[in-house]
Amino acid sequence: ERVPCVLQVDLDGLGSAGGGGGTSKVYRNSRWTLPFWMADRLNEEDYVDMEVSPIFSKRANRMYAASPESVQLRSISQHYYQFGLQMGDLVPEIPHVLRNMYMQRIQKIARIAQQGHNIEAFDFVHSLDRTEARLLKMCQQAQGAIPEWQQNKAYTLTKTSAIP
Numbered sequence: 001e002r003v004p005c006v007l008q009v010d011l012d013g014l015g016s017a018g019g020g021g022g023t024s025k026v027y028r029n030s031r032w033t034l035p036f037w038m039a040d041r042l043n044e045e046d047y048v049d050m051e052v053s054p055i056f057s058k059r060a061n062r063m064y065a066a067s068p069e070s071v072q073l074r075s076i077s078q079h080y081y082q083f084g085l086q087m088g089d090l091v092p093e094i095p096h097v098l099r100n101m102y103m104q105r106i107q108k109i110a111r112i113a114q115q116g117h118n119i120e121a122f123d124f125v126h127s128l129d130r131t132e133a134r135l136l137k138m139c140q141q142a143q144g145a146i147p148e149w150q151q152n153k154a155y156t157l158t159k160t161s162a163i164p
Helices: 036-044 058-066 080-087 094-115 119-125 130-150
Strands: 002-007 031-035 048-050
Touching (some): 031 036, 036 080, 094 130
Antiparallel strands (some): 002 031, 002 048
């Protein structure tokens, strides 16, 4: 995932950053969008100030809160929850938003795992980020294991972790 940043120092000789073949200069207060892993490290060293990713803006968070089940997380970010947890240090309300959305969406994921797919479920399943998709798969596997266990075809039900 990429995050907007503001450069806090002048940098000389960045090569392709300015298109000057190694002689370019990038000035303080320039705006860049960097991969989170890079922005986080540069932020720790005070080279950049990270800004809130647009997917966690106040406007976006209000939209998510209004109708969590209708949010197309996969199109927003395939790693929405994991990225949100990383951004939580930057914006203190993000963990609260993540928790509320997750708790509402997980109920629908569990219903789909129990009842199977229909047209409504099809659209929802295609909106899941990777964490939710992994959770749906585990719920479906557990749902299939229960009858086997009840018919003595399986000796134990195994416990699994939703987020490795």
